[in-house]
Amino acid sequence: MNINKIGVVGAGQMGSGIAQVCALAGMDVVLNDISEERVTAALSVIGSGLAKQVERQQIDEAARDAALARIHPGIDYEAFRDCDLVIEAASENEEVKRRIFTKLCASLRPEALLATNTSSISITRLASATDRPERFIGIHFMNPVPRMQLVELIRGIVTENETFEAAKELITRLGKTFTVSEDFPAFIVNRILLPMINEAIYTLYEGVGSVEAIDTAMRLGANHPMGPLQLADFIGLDTVLSVMQVLHEGLADTKYRPCPLLVKYVEAGWLGRKTQRGFYDYRSGTPIPTR
Numbered sequence: 001m002n003i004n005k006i007g008v009v010g011a012g013q014m015g016s017g018i019a020q021v022c023a024l025a026g027m028d029v030v031l032n033d034i035s036e037e038r039v040t041a042a043l044s045v046i047g048s049g050l051a052k053q054v055e056r057q058q059i060d061e062a063a064r065d066a067a068l069a070r071i072h073p074g075i076d077y078e079a080f081r082d083c084d085l086v087i088e089a090a091s092e093n094e095e096v097k098r099r100i101f102t103k104l105c106a107s108l109r110p111e112a113l114l115a116t117n118t119s120s121i122s123i124t125r126l127a128s129a130t131d132r133p134e135r136f137i138g139i140h141f142m143n144p145v146p147r148m149q150l151v152e153l154i155r156g157i158v159t160e161n162e163t164f165e166a167a168k169e170l171i172t173r174l175g176k177t178f179t180v181s182e183d184f185p186a187f188i189v190n191r192i193l194l195p196m197i198n199e200a201i202y203t204l205y206e207g208v209g210s211v212e213a214i215d216t217a218m219r220l221g222a223n224h225p226m227g228p229l230q231l232a233d234f235i236g237l238d239t240v241l242s243v244m245q246v247l248h249e250g251l252a253d254t255k256y257r258p259c260p261l262l263v264k265y266v267e268a269g270w271l272g273r274k275t276q277r278g279f280y281d282y283r284s285g286t287p288i289p290t291r
């Protein structure tokens with residue numbers, strides 16, 4: 001199946017990144033979110049992202065202009081009517097995603113493919129909220145999408161081979177590399193990465209080290225490019241908590257229990273970079289540890 005037009009539902013950090021890379025690869029993109037303001041904000045983020053790529057001489061100005069012209073806001077699901085594939089990248093909440101699929105399917109061509117960028121939720125379970133589980137697949141991009149090379153592909157129990165092949169072709173066309181994961185909670189990358197981040201939060205919670213000590217220790221002691229708390233802020237603490245909850249419930253093992261301090265930060269609305277406060281306070285322009 002030729003994928004020439006893509007829909008993206010959810011224009012946050014992942015949805016805007018996905019729209020950016022697909023448009024740069026020559027596909028038309030319809031970008032959706034819960035309000036026009038959010039889509040407008042995403043278009044401005046994409047504009048800045050493309051400008052940075054021009055600065056770094058990764059693309060020229062003509063490519064930037066062409067990519068921007070290929071992205072169209074689509075507040076109404078009717079805008080997805082002629083899409084070959086729609087990728088859902090809304091908040092990491094199963095109910096939100098199920099509601100989107102139930103409503104969205106009515107506006108899609110019967111042969112259109114549907115994918116989710118979920119970090120952790122069962123692909124088989126999400127597929128059951130659609131009218132096309134055979135044409136449903138997990139396409140898990142990494143953050144930030146334009147910079148990260150890997151994409152995880154996850155088949156649900158009824159995903160057809162044709163759908164899997166189309167997803168593989170798409171990833172290759174985007175110049176990225178895929179790995180295949182079975183449909184288990186949080187797949188491969190987050191099954192390993194998120195418990196490490198959660199453990200870093202426990203280390204902070206128990207007073208073993210400060211935010212700065214923990215991040216410095218892992219950057220210089222384990223050669224990680226970012227400290228785990230800095231990374232948690234980058235991912236979004238709401239997403240980190242949701243993934244830990246999916247692991248905890250899905251694998252029924254107390255080793256995945258979300259740290260109470262993480263829960264508290266999310267309850268306070270401290271979600272990391274996207275709200276300007278998390279394990280660091282970003283409001284002054286220089287990140288200041290909050291503990």
Ligand SMILES: NC(=O)c1ccc[n+]([C@@H]2O[C@H](COP(=O)([O-])OP(=O)(O)OC[C@H]3O[C@@H](n4cnc5c(N)ncnc54)[C@H](O)[C@@H]3O)[C@@H](O)[C@H]2O)c1
Nearest residue numbers: 010011012013014033034089090091092118119141143235
């Ligand atoms: N943040 C990461 O590092 C990362 C990495 C890989 C995958 N993901 C996954 O990608 C998805 C999005 O994460 P994000 O980091 O972009 O989150 P985000 O909070 O930056 O963006 C989520 C967007 O979804 C929108 N949204 C919520 N309900 C919606 C609805 N009903 N219809 C349309 N839009 C809706 C929100 O308004 C928001 O703009 C999640 O499933 C997350 O687990 C995140």
